[in-house]
Amino acid sequence: MAGGLTHFDAKGDAHMVDVSDKPVTSRIATAVGWVKMAQETFDIITEGRAKKGDVIGVARLAGIMGAKKTPDLIPLCHPLPVTKVAVEITPDADLPGLRIEASVKTTGQTGVEMEALTAVSTTALTVYDMAKAVDKRMEIGGIRVILKDGGKSGRFEAP
Amino acid sequence: MAGGLTHFDAKGDAHMVDVSDKPVTSRIATAVGWVKMAQETFDIITEGRAKKGDVIGVARLAGIMGAKKTPDLIPLCHPLPVTKVAVEITPDADLPGLRIEASVKTTGQTGVEMEALTAVSTTALTVYDMAKAVDKRMEIGGIRVILKDGGKSGRFEAP
Amino acid sequence: MAGGLTHFDAKGDAHMVDVSDKPVTSRIATAVGWVKMAQETFDIITEGRAKKGDVIGVARLAGIMGAKKTPDLIPLCHPLPVTKVAVEITPDADLPGLRIEASVKTTGQTGVEMEALTAVSTTALTVYDMAKAVDKRMEIGGIRVILKDGGKSGRFEAP
Amino acid sequence: MAGGLTHFDAKGDAHMVDVSDKPVTSRIATAVGWVKMAQETFDIITEGRAKKGDVIGVARLAGIMGAKKTPDLIPLCHPLPVTKVAVEITPDADLPGLRIEASVKTTGQTGVEMEALTAVSTTALTVYDMAKAVDKRMEIGGIRVILKDGGKSGRFEAP
Amino acid sequence: MAGGLTHFDAKGDAHMVDVSDKPVTSRIATAVGWVKMAQETFDIITEGRAKKGDVIGVARLAGIMGAKKTPDLIPLCHPLPVTKVAVEITPDADLPGLRIEASVKTTGQTGVEMEALTAVSTTALTVYDMAKAVDKRMEIGGIRVILKDGGKSGRFEAP
Amino acid sequence: MAGGLTHFDAKGDAHMVDVSDKPVTSRIATAVGWVKMAQETFDIITEGRAKKGDVIGVARLAGIMGAKKTPDLIPLCHPLPVTKVAVEITPDADLPGLRIEASVKTTGQTGVEMEALTAVSTTALTVYDMAKAVDKRMEIGGIRVILKDGGKSGRFEAP
Numbered sequence: 040m041a042g043g044l045t046h047f048d049a050k051g052d053a054h055m056v057d058v059s060d061k062p063v064t065s066r067i068a069t070a071v072g073w074v075k076m077a078q079e080t081f082d083i084i085t086e087g088r089a090k091k092g093d094v095i096g097v098a099r100l101a102g103i104m105g106a107k108k109t110p111d112l113i114p115l116c117h118p119l120p121v122t123k124v125a126v127e128i129t130p131d132a133d134l135p136g137l138r139i140e141a142s143v144k145t146t147g148q149t150g151v152e153m154e155a156l157t158a159v160s161t162t163a164l165t166v167y168d169m170a171k172a173v174d175k176r177m178e179i180g181g182i183r184v185i186l187k188d189g190g191k192s193g194r195f196e197a198p
Numbered sequence: 199m200a201g202g203l204t205h206f207d208a209k210g211d212a213h214m215v216d217v218s219d220k221p222v223t224s225r226i227a228t229a230v231g232w233v234k235m236a237q238e239t240f241d242i243i244t245e246g247r248a249k250k251g252d253v254i255g256v257a258r259l260a261g262i263m264g265a266k267k268t269p270d271l272i273p274l275c276h277p278l279p280v281t282k283v284a285v286e287i288t289p290d291a292d293l294p295g296l297r298i299e300a301s302v303k304t305t306g307q308t309g310v311e312m313e314a315l316t317a318v319s320t321t322a323l324t325v326y327d328m329a330k331a332v333d334k335r336m337e338i339g340g341i342r343v344i345l346k347d348g349g350k351s352g353r354f355e356a357p
Numbered sequence: 358m359a360g361g362l363t364h365f366d367a368k369g370d371a372h373m374v375d376v377s378d379k380p381v382t383s384r385i386a387t388a389v390g391w392v393k394m395a396q397e398t399f400d401i402i403t404e405g406r407a408k409k410g411d412v413i414g415v416a417r418l419a420g421i422m423g424a425k426k427t428p429d430l431i432p433l434c435h436p437l438p439v440t441k442v443a444v445e446i447t448p449d450a451d452l453p454g455l456r457i458e459a460s461v462k463t464t465g466q467t468g469v470e471m472e473a474l475t476a477v478s479t480t481a482l483t484v485y486d487m488a489k490a491v492d493k494r495m496e497i498g499g500i501r502v503i504l505k506d507g508g509k510s511g512r513f514e515a516p
Numbered sequence: 517m518a519g520g521l522t523h524f525d526a527k528g529d530a531h532m533v534d535v536s537d538k539p540v541t542s543r544i545a546t547a548v549g550w551v552k553m554a555q556e557t558f559d560i561i562t563e564g565r566a567k568k569g570d571v572i573g574v575a576r577l578a579g580i581m582g583a584k585k586t587p588d589l590i591p592l593c594h595p596l597p598v599t600k601v602a603v604e605i606t607p608d609a610d611l612p613g614l615r616i617e618a619s620v621k622t623t624g625q626t627g628v629e630m631e632a633l634t635a636v637s638t639t640a641l642t643v644y645d646m647a648k649a650v651d652k653r654m655e656i657g658g659i660r661v662i663l664k665d666g667g668k669s670g671r672f673e674a675p
Numbered sequence: 676m677a678g679g680l681t682h683f684d685a686k687g688d689a690h691m692v693d694v695s696d697k698p699v700t701s702r703i704a705t706a707v708g709w710v711k712m713a714q715e716t717f718d719i720i721t722e723g724r725a726k727k728g729d730v731i732g733v734a735r736l737a738g739i740m741g742a743k744k745t746p747d748l749i750p751l752c753h754p755l756p757v758t759k760v761a762v763e764i765t766p767d768a769d770l771p772g773l774r775i776e777a778s779v780k781t782t783g784q785t786g787v788e789m790e791a792l793t794a795v796s797t798t799a800l801t802v803y804d805m806a807k808a809v810d811k812r813m814e815i816g817g818i819r820v821i822l823k824d825g826g827k828s829g830r831f832e833a834p
Numbered sequence: 835m836a837g838g839l840t841h842f843d844a845k846g847d848a849h850m851v852d853v854s855d856k857p858v859t860s861r862i863a864t865a866v867g868w869v870k871m872a873q874e875t876f877d878i879i880t881e882g883r884a885k886k887g888d889v890i891g892v893a894r895l896a897g898i899m900g901a902k903k904t905p906d907l908i909p910l911c912h913p914l915p916v917t918k919v920a921v922e923i924t925p926d927a928d929l930p931g932l933r934i935e936a937s938v939k940t941t942g943q944t945g946v947e948m949e950a951l952t953a954v955s956t957t958a959l960t961v962y963d964m965a966k967a968v969d970k971r972m973e974i975g976g977i978r979v980i981l982k983d984g985g986k987s988g989r990f991e992a993p
Binding site for chain 3: 207211212213214215216217218269270273274276277278279306307
C-alpha cells in the first residue's frame with residue numbers, strides 16, 4: 040500500500056484489492072452530478088419531456104445500464120451483482136440544466152459508490168449526446184458521492 | 199426531429215441518426231475535465247507518480263479503453279473505429295487535483311466528441327476509484343468539449 | 358461449403374466467411390416480429406404509453422442498443438459499423454400485443470439482416486421483461502426479414 | 517408502480533427493481549421457441565448434423581453464451597451468476613424446422629426466465645445466420661416460458 | 676517513442692498510436708500455438724471428435740469469437756472490422772496435444788496479428804476449460820505469429 | 835459425460851455444468867506463463883520500466899481486466915464475482931523475457947483457474963502488442979496452472 044492507496048501493493052504495483060475475507064453485507068451508495076446547458080437547450084429538453092423527444096427518459100435508462108458496466112470500465116473495480124439501480128433527473132431552471140442522482144444497492148463484499156458514480160456519468164454523457172446538435176457548450180460537473188453505507192468504514196454522508 | 203434534437207424522429211421517438219449519406223472524413227475531438235481532491239490526496243497521488251503507486255498511469259489507460267466502449271455506453275451513439283486515442287493527465291496544485299485532456303481521431307461518418315468525453319469521464323472515475331480509500335469527497339467536473347473538427351458543421355473551438 | 362451453407366468450409370468446420378473481396382456498398386435490412394399478450398397486459402402497456410410507465414420507449418431503446426451487440430451474440434457474424442438503427446413498435450389490438458419493426462443500414466461488405474433481427478428480438482425480450490410481473494404467458498413470434506437490399510444477391514422482399 | 521408493472525416507480529419512471537431484501541433461493545426457468553424453414557433447408561441442416569457443417573452445435577453454443585449476456589441486453593435486468601445453462605435443439609420434420617429448449621438455473625435473488633428466453637432467442641438467431649445463404653424466409657417464433665420455479669411467486673408451468 | 680516502442684509518446688506515456696494517415700489496405704495475419712496434454716486426455720478429445728463431446732468444435736468457435744474481442748482485451752489495440760476469421764485445430768499425437776492455427780483478414784489501417792494471436796489464445800484456453808476435469812497439467816505454448824502481410828512494414832514470415 | 839469430460843451431457847452435447855448444488859467456498863488459483871523475446875527487446879522493456887514507456891505496468895493492468903472477461907471469452911465458463919486478482923511480471927534475463935504469474939480468488943461455487951489462465955494470457959498478449967513494433971518473433975508459452983485450492987477436488991499444486 041502506498042500512502043493509504045489500497046489499490047497498490049508493497050511494491051507500488053496496481054492490483055485488485057483482496058476482499059475475500061470481508062463480510063457480505065447490504066450496501067448502498069448515492070452519487071450526484073449535473074449537466075449545465077444554454078437556456079434554449081434547457082427549454083427544448085424540458086418541453087420534450089412533456090411532449091416529444093424524451094431526452095430525460097433515454098438518459099436515465101443509459102445511466103441504469105451504465106451502472107452494470109462499472110467493472111468493465113474501471114480497471115480495478117470488483118464485479119458484483121447490483122440489486123437495485125435508480126436514476127433521477129430533475130430539471131433545474133437556475134443552472135440551467137439537469138440534476139442527476141443515482142442510487143445503487145448490492146449485497147456483497149465491496150461498496151457500490153463506483154457504480155453510482157458511473158451511473159451519473161453515463162446519464163450525463165447521454166444527455167450531452169442527445170443535445171449536442173443544438174448545444175456544444177454544455178458542461179458536466181458536480182459529480183460526487185453523497186451517501187455510502189453498509190461497509191466496515193461506516194456511514195458516509197456529504198451534504 | 200423535435201426542436202433540433204436530431205436523435206428523435208417526427209413522432210418524438212428516439213433513434214440512431216442515419217449517417218449513411220454523410221461523407222467519410224478525418225475527424226478529431228478533444229475534451230477536458232478534472233478531479234478535485236484534498237491537498238493530502240493530491241500529495242499522495244503526485245508523489246506516487248514519481249515513486250510507488252501510479253494512479254495516473256492506471257487512470258490514463260482506463261480512459262483510452264473507455265473511449266473504445268463509447269457505443270456500448272451511449273445508447274444512440276454510432277459505433278466507429280477510432281484511429282487514435284490519447285489521454286493526458288496534469289497535476290494542478292491550485293485545484294488541487296488532476297486535469298484531464300483526451301483527444302480522439304477517426305476516419306468516419308460521424309464525430310468523435312462522445313468518445314473524447316467518455317475517455318475523460320472514465321479517466322476521472324478511475325482516479326476516484328483508486329483514491330477513494332483516502333478521500334471520499336473528491337469531485338469530478340469541468341467535463342466539456344474544447345475542440346471538434348472534420349465534419350459538416352465545421353470547426354468548433356471553446357477556450 | 359456444405360450444401361450451400363457458407364459458414365462451413367470444405368471440411369465442414371464452421372468459420373467466419375471471408376468478405377475481404379466484397380465491395381463496400383450501402384446496405385439496408387428490415388425485420389419484423391411481435392409480442393402477443395393478454396388483453397389486460399395490452400391495456401396496461403398502451404395506457405402507460407400515454408401516461409405512466411413507458412414500456413414501449415424502453416423496449417425500443419433496448420432494440421437499438423441490441424443491434425450494436427449483434428457480432429457479440431452471433432458467433433460467425435462480421436462486426437460492422439451500423440450507420441442507422443430505427444425500431445418502431447405499434448400496438449395491435451387484434452393480437453393483442455405489440456408489433457415490432459427494425460431497420461438497419463450500413464456501408465460495408467456484408468448485409469445487416471442479423472442486426473435487424475437482433476434489434477427485433479431484443480425489443481421483444483425487453484417487452485417481456487417489463488411486463489412479466491403481470492403476464493407470464495406472453496409469446497414472442499413472427500420474427501423474420503421483410504427487406505434486404507444492397508448486396509450482391511440483390512433485393513429481397515417478403516410481403 | 518404503474519398498473520402492476522414493477523419496473524416503474526410511482527412517477528412512471530423506469531428503474532431496476534430493488535431485490536435487496538428478497539431471499540437467495542434456488543431458481544430455475546425453462547423457455548422454448550422454434551425456427552421454421554423450407555424443407556430443403558431442413559434437410560441440409562439435419563444432414564449436416566450427422567456429417568458436415570454442424571449448424572445445431574454452433575447455435576446451441578451461441579445460446580449458452582447468449583444467456584450470460586442477458587443483463588447486457590435487457591436494460592432493467594439484474595446481473596446474476598447463472599449456475600447452469602443447457603440448450604437442446606430438436607429437429608421437427610413437421611414444422612419443418614428446429615425446436616429449441618433452454619433451461620437456466622441460479623442461486624440468487626431474482627428469477628432467470630429472461631436468461632432462458634435470451635438463450636432461446638440467440639440460438640434461433642444463430643440458426644438463421646448460418647442458414648440464411650440458402651433460405652431468407654425462415655421465421656422465428658413460439659418463444660415463451662414453460663417453467664419457472666424457486667421464487668416468491670411460486671411455480672409456474674405452461675403446457 | 677521510447678526505444679522504438681510506438682505505444683509510448685515522448686514523455687513515456689502509453690497511448691493508442693495514431694493511424695489516421697495510414698492507408699486502408701488488405702491485411703492478413705496468421706498465428707499458431709498448441710495445447711500439450713496427457714496421452715489419456717488426448718485420446719478422449721480425439722475420440723470425442725468422431726463420436727461424442729466435440730471439444731475441438733467448441734474451442735474453434737470460441738477462438739473465432741475471441742478474435743472479435745481483441746480491442747476489448749488489449750488496451751492499446753485499435754478496433755477494426757475483421758473480414759475473415761478461420762481457426763484450425765489439428766491433433767498431434769507426438770505432442771501429444773492439439774495444434775492451433777488462426778488466420779484473420781481485414782481491410783483497414785492497422786494489422787491483425789493481435790486478432791490472430793487472441794484467436795489462438797482463446798481457442799487454447801477453451802480446450803483447457805473443457806478438459807480440465809480430467810487433466811489439470813495441460814500446458815499452453817508456442818503462441819507466435821507466422822505470417823503478417825499487407826501493411827507498410829511489408830511481408831513477415833516465420834518458419 | 836463423455837470420458838470424464840464434464841462439459842458434455844449424455845448425448846455428447848456441450849453444456850454449462852450445473853453447479854447449483856455445489857457449496858459456496860473460498861477458492862484460489864494461480865497460473866503462470868512467459869513471453870520470450872530478443873535480447874534487444876528485453877533491454878528496451880526492462881529499461882523502460884525504470885524510465886520511460888512502462889510496458890510492464892500496462893500489461894499487468896490488462897491481465898487484471900482480462901480476468902474479469904473470462905466468462906465472456908470461454909463459452910462454458912460460469913460467471914462469478916472474483917474477489918481478488920493480482921498479476922506479477924518478473925523480467926528473466928535468461929529467457930530472455932518476462933515471466934507472468936496471476937492469482938485469482940473468489941467465494942463461489944466453481945474454481946477460478948480459468949480466470950487465472952485468462953489473466954496470464956491477456957498479460958502476455960499485451961506485452962506482444964506493445965513490443966511488436968520492434969520484435970515480431972516473440973513467443974508466448976509455459977501457460978499452466980500451478981495452484982488450485984478450495985473446491986471439492988482438493989488442493990492441486992504443480993511445481
